[in-house]
Amino acid sequence: MANPDQLANSLRTRHIMMISLGGMVGAGFFIGAASAILKAGPAVFISYIISGLIVYLVNLSIRDLALDGGPDGGSFMKQIRTHLGERVGFIAGWAYWLTWVVVLGAEVLFGAELLQPYIHLPIVTLEILILIVMTAVNLMSVKGYGEFEYWFSLIKLLAIGVFVAVALWALGRGFFGWGPQVPVMHNILGYGGFHPKGWMAVIAVVPTIFFSMNGSEIVTVAALESEDPDGNIVRITRTIAVRIGGFFLISIALILALRPWTTLDPSQSPFLFVLRQIGVPYVDTFVWAVIVTAVLSSLNSAIYVTSRILFEMAEHKDAPAFFLKVDEKTQLPRRSVIACFIGGVIVVLASTLSRDEIFFVMLSLTGTLMLFNNLLIVLARMKMDAKNQFAPRLACFLLAITFGSMFLVPSTVSQALMGAAAIVIIGIAAYFHNRRLEA
Structure with a gap:
């Protein structure tokens, strides 16, 4: 019989590696890239490099924390608690849970809007139905989550691979004289130069891009329910630079090279736009299916990670003990999933x-x-080891720059202030919670 107090370890290395490859590619990348390009021009490539560097450095910190904690060290959230204290652990846990519950709801809304033209149900009914289906997937078994996410990730990777292959073919046919030549340099530099919106615009779009890359840490939580937690976390970290370069940088470079950046539509996927211009048949259906897959993938992972973080918080008395109950047969925290x-x-x-x-x-x-x-995460890594501080310090600097850049754009100033207010409110709750535990 399974240990009633322990989660399953039934995810395989193939699940973890595929989730790590495709997990950070969400619907926001397939759709939101056009808006970032229009705001910063071709220099948006630099914005993607900065954002990718932050994600890479944060993941290095997660790796170091995981290896320091060992097989029983828990998730990065538990490591924050270990190195920064119980009160900070409370704030981090609830801030993270709130973030992903809101993302979960937003993905449901977007998914319903995509599906409604084909499934003629009231929008709220469709939203609840999508949520029920993906929750059911997470209630089957942790292997069920892993298997669905494996195939979702594979579809996203194949989609990016197809785009890159078609884009390179479109560039190559002109170079070798098999078709019309693409004016690459004119497309990139012919509409105001490399940074027509100024360098401040390059910094201003970093938060949007960084948020679209978030989620790479979820696979480190999933790795704890795998057959080789430490080994899988090391393997994940080794590939993150390749993932950022291969998925984000190459794709953006090809979009900029193939079409004038000024012709993009912020409400339309730049991948769809470029493939249409090349003349790829059935491209609308193809891109629609990929975006739906990306939405379902994000929703699947959001349900998974929020339930595990809630379970972990209950272990530390930061959430009601009610959420500690693990199903004896599946070893799933069913109550946390339902919450x-x-x-x-x-x-x-x-x-x-x-x-x-x-x-x-x-x-x-x-x-x-x-x-x-x-x-x-980065501060916990710095507290863990007083040596080898360059990478976490650089990450802190870049994160501070990213937060500061939110004040450069009117639409994100309110987001920065409301987010800061939420942290203060959670901090006050943490203070009274700790006082109650100590009484």
Whole structure:
């Protein structure tokens, strides 16, 4: 019989490696890249490098924390608690949980909007139905989550691979005289130069890009339920530079090379736009299917990680002990999974009842909370080891620059302030919570 107090270790290395490869590629990248390009021009490539460097450095810190903690060291959230204290652990846990519950709800909304033209149900009914289906996947077994995420990630990787192959073919046919030549340098430099919007614009779009890359840390939580936690975390970290370069940088470079950046539509996927211009048949259906897959993948992972973080917080008395119950057969924290489902329903209903007020406030919190949790990961790494401080210090500097750049754009100033206010409120709750435990 399974240990009733322990989660399963049924994820295989193939699950972990595929999740690590495709997990950081969400719908935001397939759609949101056009907006970033239009705001910064071709110099957005530098913005992607900066954002990718931050993600890489934070993941190095996660690796070091995991190896220091050993097989029983828990997730990066537990390591924050170990090195920065119980109160900070409370703040980090609830800030992270709140972030991903809101993301979970937002993915449900977006997925329903994509599916409604084909599934003729009221939008709220469709939203709840999507949430029920993906929650059911997470209630089957941890292997069920891993298997679904394996195939979701594979589809996303194949989609990027197809795009890169077609884009290189479009460039190559002109170079070798098999077709029209693409004016690469003119497309990149012919519309105001490399940085037509100025260098401040390059910095200003970093938060948006960084947020679209977030989620790479989820696989380190999943690795704890695998057959080789430490080994898998090391393997994941080794590939992150390749993932950032291969998925984000090459794709953006090809988009910039193939079409004038000024012709992009911020409301449309730049991948769809470029493939249409090349003349690829059935491209609308192809890109739609990929984006739906990316949404379901993000939703699947959001349910998974929020339930595990809630379970871990319950272990440390930061959440009710009710959430510690593990199903004896599947070794799943079913109550935590269902609680996250309820959280997603609340976000969906908030969007339905007050999209421009309550839901907007919820969504506005997530960016600052993501930055805050990344900062705590790096600070925990610095506290863990007084030596080898260059990488975490550089990460702290870049995270501070990213937060500061949110004040360069009017639309993100309110997000920064509301996120900071949420951290203060959670901090006050942590203070009274700790006093109650100590009484």
